[in-house]
Amino acid sequence: MNAPNTLVDEARPAPDLPRAQESHASSVAGWWHRAQRLLPTLIALALLLGMLIYAEVAYGRVFHPGTMSDLLGGAAPMLILAVGMTLVIISAGIDLSVGAVVAFSSVAGVMLMGQGLNGWLGVLAMIVLASLFGLFAGVMVQYFNVQPFIATLAMMFLARGLASMLTTDVVRAPEGSPFEWLSTRWKLYDGPKVNDFTVTPGVLIALLVVLGAVFFLHRTRMGRTVYGIGGSENSAELMGLPVARTRVLIYVISGACSGLAAVVYTASVQGSARNVTGLGWELDAIAAVVIGGSLLTGGAGYVLGSVIGVLVLQVLRLIITKDGSIDPQYLTIITGAVLLVFVLLQRLLAKKRSER
Amino acid sequence: MNRVKAVLRTSWFWAIVGIAVLLLINTVKDPRYLSVGLNPTTGMMTGNILDILRVSAPIIMIAVGMTFVIATEGIDLSVGSMMAVGGAVAMQTLSNLSDPTSVAAMLQAIGLAVLLAVVLGAVNGVLVAVVGLQPFITTLVMMMAARGIARVVTGGQNTNARNEPFRLLANGQILGIPTSFVLALIIVVLVALLMRRTALGLMIESIGINPRASRLAGIRPRPILIAVYALAAVLAAIAGMFNVSEVMTVNPSSTGNLMEMDAILAVVIGGTSLAGGKFSILGSTMGALLIATLNKTVVFLGVPSAATPAFKALVIIVLVLLQSERIRNLLFRKKSPGSPGATVAQGAGAVPSAGEAGSEPKGAVS
Structure with a gap:
């Protein structure tokens, strides 16, 4: 946030860097230093495990293969959305359009298949159409200096409106569409009775997306540039990093993730699509990313943290369904409270760091 | 000539152009669109224009509140939920009092709604100004929490009530103009006087430009930020009451849903920059009127109202590209x-x- 005024300001800490890193790598202090940056994520992980154990003790049948498969299956679309959102947030942007793009993409895809388009081409079309929204938002942000909030708000309105223009009814994919294959349950572990551990192709897609994003962010130049843009755009520019190209790509990836999430979600609801799908999903995705330890100011965050964030929200939902006495309407309040605790925690840690 | 140029460059001018274009489209479709008539049975004026003014009142309220928040380089995502809180508290109070003609009951309902809004808005303000959380995430939390509070207040049910004075807020008329619109204009003028005739508006802008520099200049940002968020919440609660008074029933899940986006849109149309540092109350009011006109036009043209967002998107895209x-x-x-x-x-x-x-x-x- 405190942008350096001159190059000299930016360059000053450089001589200390190698030495500092060396000691960090070897000593306990270094481990603690890194752990502190990971602390919010670690606390989220602890919370996740705590919630699972609590649910097991209080309601039982939680650490059962069947429950776990349902948990993962339910989380798959949100996992994919959260990956895209993580990239955008690390680059100090925000993408409000993901929920609406999911709605448009699923309605458009299912209708195209209904018109006789080949199923797999339809799936491809869903992803491409969603990416176009991202491309449009990225170009507005990068080349027309529109704030990400406003650019993606426009895309949110556009996608939601177009989806509603296509249809306001429930549309169903024709017999034999890829959605049927995508929702098949592969039995990995044959438990007693119906208590099997199963995965759907949707869950595998989500896992691949997560792994791909981890590789992209940590092992490619483009991925490191994402962090660079979020940390300080001017510095990234001055270092000769391809800021413009990367930023547009970030929004395209986020759009493509929305399209993929639409595919996985539509498959999980047996190929039916509605124009009101995904209302408020963007906020869930943002909440998951923040709980997972990414900073909304950009420059810091982990995809794996966001995965934990998504699972925290999903287990919260599980507990509320299992409990039965908690009104589902309180879910938003509880989500909000969890979110508040985590941002307060981040704030506390950030304050501590700046005081040292 | 320079004056003309200056007017041409203001955004509210383009908002007026937008409203005129929309009204023109409607008039082309139905030449009697702009006509205003008198309903002989109720003695009230009727007409599409009056309809637009009536539905614009809540949007004007939340847009003006949002204007100051955005001028401090913040954002308030909770205004839509705050509308639900305002409506829910008012309806619940009125249905508990069950005094269908009493003005005192109406005042009590309004007072309670405004009081709760002040508290919730101040919580936003404290989290932003004292704790130092980001406005986006703070008000996102409040958006979830306030929606929940509205559900708790009404017990999750749609609540309706009967109170004639309260019903007249949206359904009554003063000299033929909807009461809610007149009240909204009075509130806007009062707020504008407060902002522009005292240094408050200037201080808000200076916080938006550079909080540290304005602190060094002797401005204490904390009370001002808290007041700004509280004001936004109060105006949102009033908007919620205008909204529910139309049909005298509140749906805690849908009242004010996504209205925060309309408010932000109105503010951006009105030329207030999301980067903070300047605001235009007139611009936001015009922006709100444009959105109300757009909403009504889309329905009038026979497009399903669920598709309205697409037209809003076009308006935003054109405006931000022009800017x-x-x-x-x-x-x-x-x-x-x-x-x-x-x-x-x-x-x-x-x-x-x-x-x-x-x-x-x-x-x-x-």
């Missing part, structure tokens, strides 16, 4: 190549986006 430096350079450079402003713009354009997207756009504009 962007790149398009402005293209449009204005040719007209006055010799002016110093143009050379500066060209100079900035020669360095590819290094300074353009920098951290201080306000400095670059002035």
Whole structure:
């Protein structure tokens, strides 16, 4: 946030860097230093495990293969959305359009298949159409200096409106569409009775997306540039990093993730699509990313943290369904409270760091 | 000539143009669209224009509240939920009192709603100004929490009540103009006087430009920020009451849903920059009127109302592109190549986006 005024300001800490890193790598202090940056994520992980154990003790049948498969299956679309959102947030942007793009993409895809388009081409079309929204938002942000909030708000309105223009009814994919294959349950572990551990192709897609994003962010130049843009755009520019190209790509990836999430979600609801799908999903995705330890100011965050964030929200939902006495309407309040605790925690840690 | 140019460059002028275009489209479709008639049985004026004014009242309220929050470089995502809180508290109070003609009951309902809104808004303000959380995430939490509070207040049910004075807020008329619109205008004028006749507006803008510098200049940002968020919440609660008074029933899940986006849109149309530092109350009011007109036009043209967002998206895209430096350079450079402003713009354009997207756009504009 405190942008350096001159190059000299930016360059000053450089001589200390190698030495500092060396000691960090070897000593306990270094481990603690890194752990502190990971602390919010670690606390989220602890919370996740705590919630699972609590649910097991209080309601039982939680650490059962069947429950776990349902948990993962339910989380798959949100996992994919959260990956895209993580990239955008690390680059100090925000993408409000993901929920609406999911709605448009699923309605458009299912209708195209209904018109006789080949199923797999339809799936491809869903992803491409969603990416176009991202491309449009990225170009507005990068080349027309529109704030990400406003650019993606426009895309949110556009996608939601177009989806509603296509249809306001429930549309169903024709017999034999890829959605049927995508929702098949592969039995990995044959438990007693119906208590099997199963995965759907949707869950595998989500896992691949997560792994791909981890590789992209940590092992490619483009991925490191994402962090660079979020940390300080001017510095990234001055270092000769391809800021413009990367930023547009970030929004395209986020759009493509929305399209993929639409595919996985539509498959999980047996190929039916509605124009009101995904209302408020963007906020869930943002909440998951923040709980997972990414900073909304950009420059810091982990995809794996966001995965934990998504699972925290999903287990919260599980507990509320299992409990039965908690009104589902309180879910938003509880989500909000969890979110508040985590941002307060981040704030506390950030304050501590700046005081040292 | 310069005055004309200055007016042309203000955003609220383009909002008026937008409203005129929409009304023109409607008149082409139905030549009697603009006509105002008198309903002989109720003795009330009727007409599409009056309808637009009536539905614009809540949007004006939340847009004006949002204006000040955005001027401090913040954002308030909770206004839609705050509308639900305001409506829920008012309806619940009225149905508990069950006194269908009493003005005192109405005042009590309004008072309670405003009181709760002040508290919730102040919580937003404290979290932003004292704890130092980001406005986006703070008000996102409040958006979830306030929606929950509205559900708790009504027990999750749609609640209706009967109270004639309260019903007249949206359904009554003063000299033929809907009461809610008249009240909204009075509130806007009062707020504008408060902001522009005292230093408060200037202080809000200075916090939006540079909080540290304004602190060094002797402005205490905390009370001002808290007041700004509280004001936004109060105006949102009033908007919620206008909204529920139309049908005298509140749905805690859908009242005010996504209205925060309309408010932000109205503010952006009105020319208030999301980067903070300046605001235009007149602009936001015009922006709100444009959105109300747009909502009504889309329905009038027979497009399903669920598709309205697509038209809003077009309005945003056109407006933000018109406001962007790149398009402005293209449009204005040719007209006055010799002016110093143009050379500066060209100079900035020669360095590819290094300074353009920098951290201080306000400095670059002035």
